[in-house]
Each structure stands twice: as C-alpha cells, then as structure tokens.
Amino acid sequence: MNIKNILLYLYLVVLAADLLVIHFNWFNGEVVFKSALMPVLAGYYLIISKNKKIRSFRLFGIALILAWLGDVFLLFSPLNDMYFILGMCAFLIMQLIYAYCFHLLRTDNSTLLNNRFIHTRMVMVALALGAFYYVIAPQMGNLKLPVGLYVCAIAIMVIYAIKRRGNTTEKSFTLVYGGALIFMVSDGMIAVVKFMEDFNHSRVLIMLTYGIAQLLIVRGVYLHQKAYHTSK
Template identity: 30%
Template sequence: MRMIRKYLLFNLAYALLFIMVLVSGYKQYSLLNYGLIPCITLALLVFFCLTTRLSGRFHQRLFTGLVFALTGSTLFLLRGYDPSYFSYGLIAFLVCHLFYIGAFYLDFRSAQELDKKGARIAIFSSAITFTAFYFYLRPHLGTLRLPVLACIFIVALLIMMAAFRNQRVNQLSFRLILAGVLFFIGADAILAHAYFINSFRASDLLISAVYMIAQYLIVMGGAERKLIRPLTAD
C-alpha cells in the first residue's frame, strides 16, 4: 500500500491504461488496441526514467530491456500484416530478457557468497520445470526445436538471476522483481502454448494482462531497489 500511495498518480494512470487495453482487446477495437498497447511500455519507460534518473548500470540495463520490450510488443501487433514480424518480436523480447539478466547479475555480483542454499534451490527447480516444459512443447516444434531450447534456457536464466538477488537488495525490490519475472514467464508460457500447440479464445487478452502485470512489477522493483552492498556506479 505504501508503494501505491508513493506513486499514486502513475498507478492510477497505469490502472486506467490497463483497463483500456483489456476492454479494447475484448471488444476487438483493433485500431485503439494498436495505439494503447505501446503506451503501456512507454508509460513504464517514462516513469522509470524520471524516478531513477538512470543513475547506475542496473537502471540503465533495465531501461534498455524495456526499450526492446516496447519494440517486441509493437512488432507483435504488426504480425497480421506480415507473419515474419512475429519472429522479429520474439527476438526483441529475448534481447529484453538478456538485458534484464544483465541487470540482475549486477546485484548478484555484489555479494556472490550469500544465500548459496537459495541459489541451489533456484537452479534445481528451474532445471526441472523448464526441462519438463521443453519436452511438453517438443512434439509440436518441428524444425524450431533448437531455437526454442535456446529461448527456454534464456528464460530459465532470467528466473535464476532474479532469485539470486535475495539478500543482496532490499526485500521489497527482490519480491517485486521476482514476482514480475514469474508473471513474465507465465506470459511466455501462454504464448508458446497458443503458438505451438493450440490457440484458445482470449489467449491474446490473457497474455496482454499477464505481461502488463509482469512489466509493472519489474519496473516498480527496479525503482524501489536498494543494493545492500553497493558497487561503484551500479
């Protein structure tokens, strides 16, 4: 609640955008939806820039990841005009993931000796979960098995790096970003299922909702981040 009051104006504006995106998607107002979806990431970019002043490498990498997320979401919108834009959008989101991983790695590097038990749990659970998900998708992938495997590895690394921030940053930032990454992975999983296995009614709407929650939590976690053992210029 404190965080909501602290950024009250932005939270109200984001909630309004969130509702408008879902309503326009449900009502199938395509042109309105095309305009609103990029506004979600643009709002997060402006908020994050003004709040953090991009004062260190962590904030700069997170900001760059958001720029690629904006690129990816825009390309996804254009896939109806050219199916190849879907692939380009996926590549943009993978680059977004890599910049997020790079940001989280800075926090992990600040005290690599901490929470080794938590790190082992994160590695083991990620290995089991993402291996199972890959074999769930594998019969439907055809020639895309290797690229999808590489994508799943990157996503697994994202959740592990988010988990590795434990005890290195304040708990509010850690929990917000970890929750945001979990939602992000949820959006990725729904997208993969809809694209490779079976699309279902309102899948695009569900992906949009989960994605908007994910990016909001990650950005809030980045804005509230306090490194316990600061590194120079991080």
C-alpha cells in the first residue's frame, strides 16, 4: 500500500474515531482526534499533489492550516464566545482562500447552458443563505455582524465552486461543488445549535458532514491539477 492510500485511510479512521468520541462525549479524545484531522488531510494533499510550485497549491495548504486552527478554536467555544469568534475568523479566511483557489483552478470554456446553470444555482444559494440568516439573526445578539460576514464568505466560496461548471473535469466539479454544499450544510447546523436549539446527534452530524466536505474538496482540487497541469 502506498503512502497516499495510507494517509487517505488514516484520515477516514481519525474521522471515525472523532465521531465515536463525540458520540460518547469524551472531550479529551475529541481534542486528540479533531486536532489530528486536518494535519492528516494536509499530509494527504501534500503527497498526492504533483506540482508543489503553483500558487493554488500553496494557498490551499494555507487554507487547510486555517481549517485546523478553526477546529482547535471551536473545540473550546463552549467555554467562551471568543473562541467561537476566533474559529469563525479562521474559517472565514479559509472560505475566501478556497474561493480564490476555485477561481484559479478552472478553464474558460463558458457556454450558454453552463451560464444558465451557474446563474440559477448562484441565485438559489444567495436566497437560501439570506433566508437562513434572516431566521436566525434575532437570536445572535452581538454576533450579528461577524456571523453575517461569515455567511457572505460561505456564499462566495459556494458561488466560486459553482462557477467551475464546464471549466474543469466533471468529476472535479462534482466533488468541489458537492463538498462546498455539504460544508454549507455543516455550518448551518452549527448555527442552529449555537443560536436556536440543539438536536439529537447534532455534534456527530456536524463533524461527519465537515469531514466529508473537506475530503471532497481536496480530491476535487487535486483532480483538476492532475487533469490540466495548471500553472496557477
């Protein structure tokens, strides 16, 4: 078994272990496994990427580091809202870097059909996020502005994932777009729990969707770099 497969399976094992300790509410175990998740994924991305000199590789690596910081901060968010804000800031910057990487990792083969798909999905995402923010905003108190900015960052990230339609391989588009949507759902569940009401197995579902989303995005980015040998 080669190193890239070992790291892929290790990521899945760490994610499964994290879900297990979350289910049994073992905080010390969650600190270990959640803190290990993004470093393992970053190692996997480092190994599978062929061209490590391009801008998108370096930026994407920085985004994964920010995701790791966000994970660590959010671990301690129940203790103090400041950790929640720091985690949100880390993920906000990560979302914007992801969006820029999605912009770099595309060709310029727009067609009328693709443009219709893109514009329709962009409007749907904007309306969905706007409506969601409108519903939860009354519960946010002093966090309305930072959460509003974060919602905008999510929208930008998902929109740039959508804009890759027809400008990359079908598989790369599907993985990145799917990952971005799942990421949006995961963050939506965090907001529901934080500002509205907890629900059964919420933390397990949040972590599961987050872990899947990150892996899909990494795989989709890699497949574009592999297919087009991009210099960006």
